[in-house]
Amino acid sequence: MKTIRLSIIGFGAVGQGVARVLRNKRDYLVHLGINLLVVAVTDSHGACIDPDGLDLRAVLQRKKESGTVATSNASSLDVIKNTDHDLVIEATPTDIETGEPGLTHIIESFKHGRHVVTSNKGPLALQYKQLYNEAKKHGVIFRFEATVGGAMPILNLAHDALAGNRIISIEGILNGTCNYILSRMTEESLSYKHVLGEAQDLGIAESDPTYDVEGIDTACKLVILANAIFEMDVMYGDVEVTGITKITSEALSLANVENNVIRLIGEVQDGNKRIMRVAPRLIPKQHPLAVGGTLNVALLKTDTAGPICISGKGAGSMETASAILSDIIVICHKNT
Amino acid sequence: MIISMDLELKDIPGQLVHALIPLSDFGANIMSVLHHHDQPTPSGSIPVQVIFELKNGRLKDIITELEKNDIRVVTVGKKRLYEEVTVILIGHIVHNDMSDTIDQIDNTGFAEVVSISISMPGINEQSSASLVINAEDKNKLIEAMNILKTVAEKKNLLVIEPIENSFE
Incomplete structure (x- = not known):
């Protein structure tokens, strides 16, 4: 039995999903010969740390009741630097301007010889090459399946299952919010504004939807695919981006006459x-x-x-956690 | 160039081969053959419609060779514009000199706007249009699309293009 010690940095929807999945899958992981010990969980208020392994049920409960996991005021960076562990799950929110705090978390993890699994698009969309080189330099594994397409295993598909194939092109729908808006506009002949409001009520769109509807999120994911699968060394600014805010319900009806739909495609x-x-x-x-x-x-x-097509849920706490879990298992296997 | 040819063959075995060999000999790419065996002409010959692509322009040689083989060439029709694309435009399409937008494509000589449907929900609101463009071949179609995109950018119109890859 191999024991892997890990930390969960960031305990929002994704971090909590990871904690739940690790609890649910404990027996399964033991069956695979993997004993995962979560030695630290952090959020913006502080951290809880136990070198013998935290009780995740209690951590989830504390987060629910008091809004934070913190039992000490150690920061995420303190944990990464000073708590002895093998693997960092970086699950802080994406910041596409600076990539922080994820960027620093990931680089510091590498420097301390820790493998990293992340769901955070910002650092990858801004500094892919640097992160790739740093991981290599420190001899650690860096995986980020959860950054593109949620539960849909696109990076692992291209790298592992399709090994030996040259990938010529990838096109797809990588943002569920835009797809929901365009689908609803088509089905109900409703205006963009109306459906956006509806999506916001349902929690599918953010109160500031710019990041999704202007195509920025899709562009970031495209950059990650371009760098990780096509080894392009490109950044967000290299993508030509048009969003969906100008789409009218009349345009969707005209498309429908010709048996077409309109979708935001990366x-x-x-x-x-x-x-x-x-x-x-x-x-x-x-x-x-x-x-x-x-x-x-x-x-x-x-x-x-030839052409291979995959589809799945692009967002959601458990779906994203599924992608993170697959990366964790790959690292555990490689590490034994 | 895509050519549609109506032929009449004698109703005896082996005639279809005589009709198709000259086509392939002169480099035609045969796309479709319709053999109307059940609709003989009053003189008892069998009508055949052949559609083929010809890039080298040796149409005259083909006709001469067919006639040598005793095959009657009834009609020859050329379809000049073969490739087609449907795109959607969104913006102030009419007020940005719509006829100029169309002219820019039509004036190329190798592509034409063949159909437009416009939806105008209200004065001062953006309109949406579905445009069908035909062109001589794939490359000319791409050229025509590039012209449309340049014009649309100047006029602040959004162009929605089809995806390129079919799932085949």
Whole structure:
């Protein structure tokens, strides 16, 4: 039995999802020969630390009742630097301007010889190359399946399951909020403004929806795919981005007449014709990319396997935790 | 160039091969053959419709060769614009000189706007339009799309293009 000691840095929806999944899957992990000990959990107020392993049920309960996990005022960075452990789950919110605090958390983890699994897009969209090099330099593993497509295993699919294939292009729907808005506008012939309000009421869209509806979130995910799968060394500013705010219900009806739907598509293609673009596109209704609701979908064009299409839930606490768990297990296996 | 040809063959075995060999000999890419065996002409010959793509312009040679083989060439129709795309525009389409937008495509000589449907929900509100553009071939279609995108950017119109890859 291999014991891996880990910390959960950031305890919002994603961090709590990870804690729940680790509790639910404890027996399964033991069956795989993995004994996971969560030695620290942090949030913006402080940390709780136990070198013998925290009781996650009590930590979740404390977060629910008092709004924080903190039993000491140690910061996330203190934990990363000073608590002895092998693996850091970096689950703080994305900041696309600075990448912080995630960027510093990840780099410090590497410097202290700790593997990192993250769901935070900011650091990857801004400093992919630096992070890749730092992880390599310190001989640690860096995985980030949860940053693109939530539960949809797109990075692992391209790297592991499709090993040996050259990926020619990827196009897909990588933002559930936009997909929900465009699907509802089409189905009910409602205006953009109306459906946005509805999505905000349902908690599908943020009160400031800019990040989603202007295509910024999709662009960040595209950058991660471009760097991690196509080894492009690009940044957010390299993507041509158009959002969905100008889409009218009349345009959706006109598309419908021709048996098309309109969806926000992220597209990355390497080679002679390098493309990195986020834009609303016309898709035939019977095309596998024409998914509805909050679903995400990706179509990978490969040189040997032909086109491969995957679809799944792009967001949500447990779905994101599923992607993080798969990364944790890969690291545990590689580490034994 | 895409060519549609109506032929008449004698109702004896082996005639269809005689009709198709000259086409492939002169480099035609045969796309479809319709053999109307059940609709003989009053003189008893069988009508056949062939559609093919010809890039080298040796149409005359093909016709001569067919006639040598005793095959009657009834009609030859050329379809000049073969590739088609549907795009959607959103913005102040009409008030930004719509005829100019169309002219920019039509004036190329290799592409045309063949259909427009416009929806105008109200005065001062943005309109939406579905445009069908035809062009001589794929590359010319891409060229026409680039012209449309440049014009649309100047006029602050959003162009929604179809995705390129079909799932095949």
